[in-house]
Every structure is written in C-alpha cells, then in structure tokens.
Amino acid sequence: MKTTIILFISVLLLGFSAKAQTLEDYFREAAENNPGLQAQYKDFEAAMQKVPQVSSLPDPTFSFGYFISPVETRVGPQRAKFSLSQMFPWFGTLEAKADAASLMAEAKYQAFLDAQNRLYYSVSEAYYPLIELNRLKAIEQENIEILQSYKNIANSKFKNGVSPMTDVLRVDIMLKDAQTNLGILNKKEKPLRVTFNNLLNRNENQAVLVQDSLTIESLPENFRKDSLLTNNPMLAAIDLNQQASEKSELAAQRQGLPSFGVGLDYALVGKRTDMDVADNGKNAFMPMVSVSVPIFRKKYRAAEKEAQLMQEKYSFQKEETINSLTSGYESIWFQLQQQKDLIDLYQEQILETGQTLNLLFSAYGNSGKDFEEVLRMQQQLLKYEKMKAMAETQYQTALAKLNYITAKTY
Structure with missing residues (x-):
C-alpha cells in the first residue's frame, strides 16, 4: 500500500512537471x-x-657536428661542435x-x-x-x-x-x-x-x-x-x-x-700533445647573430x-x-x-x-x-x-x- 501511494505521488509530480x-x-x-x-x-x-x-616563437634550432677528421687549431684539434639558435620575427x-x-x-x-x-x-x-x-x-x-x-x-x-x-x-x-x-x-x-x-x-x-x-x-x-x-x-x-x-x-x-636570430656555437677542442701552448685544449664559445633577408617578395x-x-x-x-x-x-x-x-x-x-x-x-x-x-x-x-x-x-x-x-x- 505504501509503495502504491509513493508511485501515485511520483506520477502526479511527473505529470505536473511535464505540463509545466x-x-x-x-x-x-x-x-x-x-x-x-x-x-x-x-x-x-x-x-x-x-x-x-x-x-x-618558432622552435629553436639545435645542431651537432662531429669532425671525422679533426680540424687542427692553435690550441688543439676540433672534434665536435654544438649549435643552438633562435629566430625572432619582426x-x-x-x-x-x-x-x-x-x-x-x-x-x-x-x-x-x-x-x-x-x-x-x-x-x-x-x-x-x-x-x-x-x-x-x-x-x-x-x-x-x-x-x-x-x-x-x-x-x-x-x-x-x-x-x-x-x-x-x-x-x-x-x-x-x-x-x-x-x-x-x-x-x-x-x-x-x-x-x-x-x-x-x-x-x-x-x-x-x-x-x-x-x-x-x-x-x-x-x-x-x-x-x-x-x-x-x-x-x-x-x-x-x-x-x-x-x-x-x-x-x-x-x-x-627581416627576422633576427641569436645563437651560440660550442666547439669541443682536444689537447695538443706535440707542444704545450696557452689555453691548450680549451673549448671554444662563439655567440652568433643572424638576419633573414626577405628577398623573394x-x-x-x-x-x-x-x-x-x-x-x-x-x-x-x-x-x-x-x-x-x-x-x-x-x-x-x-x-x-x-x-x-x-x-x-x-x-x-x-x-x-x-x-x-x-x-x-x-x-x-x-x-x-x-x-x-x-x-x-x-x-x-x-x-x-x-x-x-x-x-x-x-x-x-x-x-x-x-x-x-x-x-x-x-
């Protein structure tokens, strides 16, 4: 009986809400x-x-180079080089x-x-x-x-x-x-x-x-x-x-x-074994600045x-x-x-x-x-x-x- 009453009330409430x-x-x-x-x-x-x-901004560019035949410098042979650069639009x-x-x-x-x-x-x-x-x-x-x-x-x-x-x-x-x-x-x-x-x-x-x-x-x-x-x-x-x-x-x-870019080169330099010089084997840093020239208009x-x-x-x-x-x-x-x-x-x-x-x-x-x-x-x-x-x-x-x-x- 109680369940019947609850169902009846629910139906009434649903009916009223539907009519509304x-x-x-x-x-x-x-x-x-x-x-x-x-x-x-x-x-x-x-x-x-x-x-x-x-x-x-455009993604920065990272590059790595390895010298198969090391480039001899005054302070030693260059064995590898790392480069990182970032371009900035106008x-x-x-x-x-x-x-x-x-x-x-x-x-x-x-x-x-x-x-x-x-x-x-x-x-x-x-x-x-x-x-x-x-x-x-x-x-x-x-x-x-x-x-x-x-x-x-x-x-x-x-x-x-x-x-x-x-x-x-x-x-x-x-x-x-x-x-x-x-x-x-x-x-x-x-x-x-x-x-x-x-x-x-x-x-x-x-x-x-x-x-x-x-x-x-x-x-x-x-x-x-x-x-x-x-x-x-x-x-x-x-x-x-x-x-x-x-x-x-x-x-x-x-x-x-033009767009502008800044970057950094880092070179790994080996030590010279044939002689002792100042900064022997010292790694090299090189800041860079670049400019893109929009020639093709x-x-x-x-x-x-x-x-x-x-x-x-x-x-x-x-x-x-x-x-x-x-x-x-x-x-x-x-x-x-x-x-x-x-x-x-x-x-x-x-x-x-x-x-x-x-x-x-x-x-x-x-x-x-x-x-x-x-x-x-x-x-x-x-x-x-x-x-x-x-x-x-x-x-x-x-x-x-x-x-x-x-x-x-x-």
Whole structure:
C-alpha cells in the first residue's frame, strides 16, 4: 500500500512537471542536446586553439657536428661542435597574428550564437504545427459528434415521415468524410513528433506536451526593428572577420620584414700533445647573430592582397546581409499583419456562421426542411474554425522567424 501511494505521488509530480514544460524549456533542452549546435560550438573552441599556435616563437634550432677528421687549431684539434639558435620575427608580427586568430575565433562564436537562434526558430517551427494538429483533431472530433447527432435527428424524422431518406444519406456521407479526415490527422502526428524530437536529439517516440491554445497579441508598429541591425550575430561575425583580415594584412606586411636570430656555437677542442701552448685544449664559445633577408617578395605581396580582398568581400557581404535582413523583416511583418487580419476575420465568420447555423437548425427542427442547408452551414463553420487554427499557427511561426532575424534572447 505504501509503495502504491509513493508511485501515485511520483506520477502526479511527473505529470505536473511535464505540463509545466514551456517552449522556452524546449529551447534550453535543444541548446544542450542538439548535435548540430554542439558541432558549431566545437568549431569555436577549435578556432580558439589557433591563437597559441600563431603567437608562439618558432622552435629553436639545435645542431651537432662531429669532425671525422679533426680540424687542427692553435690550441688543439676540433672534434665536435654544438649549435643552438633562435629566430625572432619582426616586432609585432606575432601579436598581429594572434589578434587575427582571436578575432576569427570570436567570429566563430557569433556564428554559434546565430546557429543557436536558428535552432530556436526551427524548434518553434516544429512546435506550433503540433498545437495546430491537436486543435484540428479536436475540431474534427467535435464535428463528428455534431454530425452524429444530426444523423440521429434526420433518421428519427425520416421514421416519422417528416423528412426524406436523402437527409440521412447526406449526413452519413459527411460523417464518413469527417472520420477519414480524423484518421489522417492521427497519422500525421508521428512525423511531426519525430521532427520535433530529433531537433532536441531525444527518442523520436517521446511524447511532446504542447499548450492547448495560442495567444495572439497585437504588436506595435516596427516591433523589434531597432534590434534588427544592432544585435544580430551574423553582422557581428562579418565585422569580426573583417577586423581579422585587417590584422592578417598587418601580419603579412611584418612578415615581409627581416627576422633576427641569436645563437651560440660550442666547439669541443682536444689537447695538443706535440707542444704545450696557452689555453691548450680549451673549448671554444662563439655567440652568433643572424638576419633573414626577405628577398623573394611575391608571397608577401600575395598575402597582403589576399587580406585586402577578404576585407572587400566582408564589406560586400555585410551590405548584402543588411539588405536581406531589412527585406526579410518587411516580408515577415506583412505576414504577421496578414495572419492577424485573417484571424480576426475568421473569428467574426465563426460567430456569424454559428448564429446562422442555430437559426437554420431550429427551422429544420420545426419543419424538417432545408437540412442540406444546415449541413452546408455546418461545413462552413468547420472550415472557418480550421482556417483560424492554421492562421494562428502561421502567425506564431512568422513571429518566431521575426524573433530569429532580430536575435531575440531567451
């Protein structure tokens, strides 16, 4: 008995927590589990590892030489020589390379943020059709119940000789259509659920709990338009890539300047046995300084030109992105207004059609006539209810896309 009570409480708690799950909760789950987004973040982390690679000095060079035939010197024969040298690029070269790599990594992070926002939009785009499907199923189920009641009434009136058998047949045909439509809607649920669950990278058969209805609010003019070009990760990524190209150009210029090297030679000298001289057998030290002379300028000029062309590319890309975002905003804003107008229209049509249907049904109940008009009006009401549900879904999907291009944070 105690175990049963504990299980019952656990089920209740799980039920409450599941019902409390919102679209924002699904956003967080998708952000944590989506493999595409995780790959995008790894791309940023990999880019960060580029910074220490380009900002480090070249490896020192160590060499060892052994004289097979010793070279005789005044203080003895040279038997072996050790050399150690280190090259240093022109001042600021490594810093410019590090800045370029760091800026490119920051651009990768902005690309990750854009991918995250795009994922949120994809989740919304898959979430709202599930709500629409539930509403269409409920509308169709209600229609079946109404038609069933109509069939019973028409059958009763036929038995009493008030109405013809054609009324029963008409409603029976419509009833079969409605039942078929409901069956199709039930089959449609699986692909929608699988699509949604795959975005969250979870079991494709896991139940998706959605809200019962959608709230449609009137939006102010130019809603979120001020965020269109100020907080957009796509534009930020382009700016950062352009700055990275400027640093790459500077690095290319400095790579074309001389590099300096310092080193040390250490020679092992054997003792002379034929005579005794000062510093007999003394090992030799020789500090060295070297300079690399970048005579072959073609590759440096090409690297500078490449960086300049990339800057021009990002300039054009930014202009194109701004144009795309601006036109996209206006297009989405039109869709929102259009769907809002249609929702208001369908709501009015539903009310008026419902009133007309009630009057026609009352007249049919009294006279047994015009049953075909009753059925036609019932189907008209069904059509408006479905169209309203679909318009609300399209409105919310358009709003989700608007939130994406304006980089709304959650």
